[in-house]
Amino acid sequence: MVDDALISGIEISYVYPDGTLGFDTLSVKIRRGERVALIGPNGCGKSTLMMVLAGLLKPKTGKVLIEGEEISKNIDTVRRRMGFVFQDPDIFLFNPSVEDELRYSLDQLDIDDDRASELLDQYSRIFELEKIMSKPPFRLSGGEKKRVELASVLIYSPEILFLDEPTANVDGKTRRKILEILNSYPGTLIFSTHELDVAEKIADRVLLMSVEKRIILDGGVDLLRERSLLEEVGVI
Amino acid sequence: MHLLIEKTVKSATSYFQDFFIHEYSRKTYLHDVHPSIKLLGTLAFIILSISTFQVKKILLILASVYVLALNTGLDVGVLAKRSSLFAIFSFLIVLPVSVFERDVVYLITFPLRVFASISSLQLFILTTRFSEILYGLKKLRIPGMMIDIIWLTYRYTISMFRDLLSILVAREARRLKKTSHIETLKGGSKSLGLFLLRSFEKAEEIELAMNARGRKISYRGKYRAGFFYILYISGVATWWMML
Amino acid sequence: MHIPDGYLDLSIAAVMWVLTALVIGLSLKKVAESKNLNVPLLGVISAAIFAAQMLNWPIPGGTSAHFVGGALAGILLGPYAGSIAMASVVAIQAFLYGDGGLIALGANLWNMAVVNVFVGWYIYRLLERYSKFGAAFVAGWLGITTAAIFVGIEAGLSASFRYPAFVAISAMGVWHGVLGLIEGFITAGIVSYIHSSRPDLEETSNAVISKVPVAFIGVMILLSPVFAYLAEIVGYSEPLENVAEEIGLAEKQSYTGIFPDYTIPGVNEYIGTLISGAVGVVIFLSLAFMRQHASAD
Numbered sequence: 001m002v003d004d005a006l007i008s009g010i011e012i013s014y015v016y017p018d019g020t021l022g023f024d025t026l027s028v029k030i031r032r033g034e035r036v037a038l039i040g041p042n043g044c045g046k047s048t049l050m051m052v053l054a055g056l057l058k059p060k061t062g063k064v065l066i067e068g069e070e071i072s073k074n075i076d077t078v079r080r081r082m083g084f085v086f087q088d089p090d091i092f093l094f095n096p097s098v099e100d101e102l103r104y105s106l107d108q109l110d111i112d113d114d115r116a117s118e119l120l121d122q123y124s125r126i127f128e129l130e131k132i133m134s135k136p137p138f139r140l141s142g143g144e145k146k147r148v149e150l151a152s153v154l155i156y157s158p159e160i161l162f163l164d165e166p167t168a169n170v171d172g173k174t175r176r177k178i179l180e181i182l183n184s185y186p187g188t189l190i191f192s193t194h195e196l197d198v199a200e201k202i203a204d205r206v207l208l209m210s211v212e213k214r215i216i217l218d219g220g221v222d223l224l225r226e227r228s229l230l231e232e233v234g235v236i
Numbered sequence: 237m238h239l240l241i242e243k244t245v246k247s248a249t250s251y252f253q254d255f256f257i258h259e260y261s262r263k264t265y266l267h268d269v270h271p272s273i274k275l276l277g278t279l280a281f282i283i284l285s286i287s288t289f290q291v292k293k294i295l296l297i298l299a300s301v302y303v304l305a306l307n308t309g310l311d312v313g314v315l316a317k318r319s320s321l322f323a324i325f326s327f328l329i330v331l332p333v334s335v336f337e338r339d340v341v342y343l344i345t346f347p348l349r350v351f352a353s354i355s356s357l358q359l360f361i362l363t364t365r366f367s368e369i370l371y372g373l374k375k376l377r378i379p380g381m382m383i384d385i386i387w388l389t390y391r392y393t394i395s396m397f398r399d400l401l402s403i404l405v406a407r408e409a410r411r412l413k414k415t416s417h418i419e420t421l422k423g424g425s426k427s428l429g430l431f432l433l434r435s436f437e438k439a440e441e442i443e444l445a446m447n448a449r450g451r452k453i454s455y456r457g458k459y460r461a462g463f464f465y466i467l468y469i470s471g472v473a474t475w476w477m478m479l
Numbered sequence: 480m481h482i483p484d485g486y487l488d489l490s491i492a493a494v495m496w497v498l499t500a501l502v503i504g505l506s507l508k509k510v511a512e513s514k515n516l517n518v519p520l521l522g523v524i525s526a527a528i529f530a531a532q533m534l535n536w537p538i539p540g541g542t543s544a545h546f547v548g549g550a551l552a553g554i555l556l557g558p559y560a561g562s563i564a565m566a567s568v569v570a571i572q573a574f575l576y577g578d579g580g581l582i583a584l585g586a587n588l589w590n591m592a593v594v595n596v597f598v599g600w601y602i603y604r605l606l607e608r609y610s611k612f613g614a615a616f617v618a619g620w621l622g623i624t625t626a627a628i629f630v631g632i633e634a635g636l637s638a639s640f641r642y643p644a645f646v647a648i649s650a651m652g653v654w655h656g657v658l659g660l661i662e663g664f665i666t667a668g669i670v671s672y673i674h675s676s677r678p679d680l681e682e683t684s685n686a687v688i689s690k691v692p693v694a695f696i697g698v699m700i701l702l703s704p705v706f707a708y709l710a711e712i713v714g715y716s717e718p719l720e721n722v723a724e725e726i727g728l729a730e731k732q733s734y735t736g737i738f739p740d741y742t743i744p745g746v747n748e749y750i751g752t753l754i755s756g757a758v759g760v761v762i763f764l765s766l767a768f769m770r771q772h773a774s775a776d
Contacts, residue, residue, distance in 0.1 A: 017248035084409035243535035353484035388522020425668025439523035468765035
């Protein structure tokens with residue numbers, strides 16, 4: 001069989017500098033176009049695993065491959081193919097205004113002015129940001145921050161999208177908006193959540209992590225119906 | 237930017253390994269001696285090692301420190317390893333002047349003094365928890381406010397470092413092209429600015445929490461006076477004077 | 480930048496301890512009086528500076544540099560609180576890692592928590608009206624360079640450290656003058672980021688600071704090399720040996736065995752041997768008792 005994996009983590013583990021275990025040794029393969037939900041209780045290593053798979057953190061052991069090549073080798077080109085939306089918008093958003101946030105990626109990609117303002121119009125409309133474009137991000141509400149965060153990543157159309165708890169701490173309206181957008185996202189999607197209905201609506205594959213910081217189950221969305229198991233692991 | 241993160245993670249890992257070196261589980265006589273006494277004893281060892289250039293006196297202190305460590309069951313190898321870096325560094329530092337003055341003895345005695353005094357300090361560090369050190373300092377009349385600040389600094393360093401790391405990683409996640417060293421410096425210092433802003437906010441929350449729980453930090457401990465420790469050091473000091 | 484024990488003469492180290500105790504003591508008093516500074520804030524911000532020091536900045540040539548943050552602490556917190564924050568970090572480095580000695584800790588605190596912070600802060604206040612970025616750059620750069628020069632002065636004046644003062648001073652000054660550019664650049668980046676994104680926060684540290692105590696500390700900083708020099712002149716480099724010689728304890732003959740071959744002029748040789756034997760017994764017995772009590776409770 002030809003390896004059909006887009007991203008694969010082989011025998012990877014991560015330990016934080018202060019000695020805390022991020023996640024224990026595991027192997028995982030993500031195929032092109034898959035929509036993977038990482039579910040598990042708090043502190044089971046979902047975010048850390050995503051950061052390692054995205055090449056943001058170097059695994060302590062093992063290696064991460066993208067299309068068969070070690071991710072760290074081509075990290076600069078890999079970056080522009082990927083988007084990573086952090087759980088905490090306050091560390092993700094650091095530019096002086098919402099408009100600057102959206103432009104931040106476009107500037108790096110040297111997109112010409114006409115095309116850039118076209119994209120700005122389009123994405124500020126999709127994410128309903130028109131009225132807050134000149135505001136500083138730290139002045140916004142939680143839901144607004146989340147929309148800015150998503151917009152500033154999706155604006156450069158990454159083909160692989162990582163999202164860390166995309167619907168945590170947002171109101172119902174923003175939540176519906178986010179689900180709608182993620183449903184129409186065409187690329188490979190990897191996200192963490194502990195809200196089962198979010199996983200059910202968006203994912204086509206579920207990875208269940210336990211407090212022991214390992215992947216204990218890997219399968220289709222029907223996994224989400226195993227109530228007693230999920231309860232035992234601590235997801236619900 | 238990824239280079240900054242990688243290098244930092246690597247160096248911080250080795251740095252944090254030492255962070256908990258005090259969290260010993262075993263108890264030896266030395267662990268039980270009152271931290272103030274141990275601190276004064278350590279100062280005595282250091283003063284004795286650096287107030288002489290006579291090889292035999294320095295060797296006496298060095299031997300006394302290592303015999304004490306060995307006697308109390310400490311890993312002497314660890315002690316020597318932790319003390320050797322600066323000694324080697326000092327050797328290299330004084331190498332030119334020793335060659336210039338054709339003074340081989342100085343080339344030996346200078347790093348040896350440094351090695352002896354660092355070994356004394358490391359022996360203290362390896363047998364005293366950080367909170368115990370602060371308790372000892374407090375008993376030695378160092379202002380309580382300074383002690384509390386030092387304790388909180390120690391207490392929050394790891395969580396602040398994790399915060400800083402995730403801020404850097406978030407910036408790296410938004411990097412879409414190769415960056416130069418200068419751009420890393422620029423982006424990195426902006427990240428630090430954001431980090432410090434968040435630190436101020438966090439500090440406010442922690443202050444509120446501390447107000448709710450009470451502001452007093454208590455450092456407690458039950459220690460022995462360390463009679464034999466004092467006796468040992470007095471004996472060594474007398475011998476040092478007689479040499 | 481951290482001076483280990485063994486580099487400084489005791490007399491110079493003692494003078495630096497006295498100066499440091501005065502300034503840090505004054506700073507503690509000022510912070511205790513202040514309304515918007517408090518212990519948790521200083522603890523957390525010190526931890527943040529400590530964490531920031533752990534960053535390993537890649538610089539051309541494959542090596543790396545560290546950010547120290549003395550000037551930044553002064554700019555963000557004001558000179559008094561800034562010096563306390565740095566003192567906290569330097570103390571932890573000494574007591575946790577053995578970075579810098581204990582006898583030399585006074586000098587290390589003086590260089591990194593007093594000189595770096597006060598000089599950096601003062602330069603920033605002097606220049607900020609022209610450009611915040613420029614002022615912070617110069618403050619970070621010259622703050623650290625001045626601190627390094629003080630390291631050179633203290634070590635250079637010490638007889639234990641054989642290099643002539645001008646060699647030590649210029650080595651430290653030139654090296655850190657170059658590395659300090661990075662410190663300046665990072666300081667400037669941080670300050671201008673904070674200024675541009677939260678101008679409202681700016682004023683917390685800019686509370687009015689009365690001139691007299693600052694001028695007093697400035698004079699102390701300027702005069703500290705003179706004090707160090709005077710301490711050295713007093714010829715105090717090996718006081719314990721001097722004492723030993725004066726009370727006639729020091730042995731005048733050559734060393735012959737493991738235990739001191741001891742005689743006191745004009746005293747019975749028998750008593751001398753007795754004393755040296757007693758010393759040996761005391762050392763041996765105390766070791767034995769420590770060992771015996773090792774596993775108690």
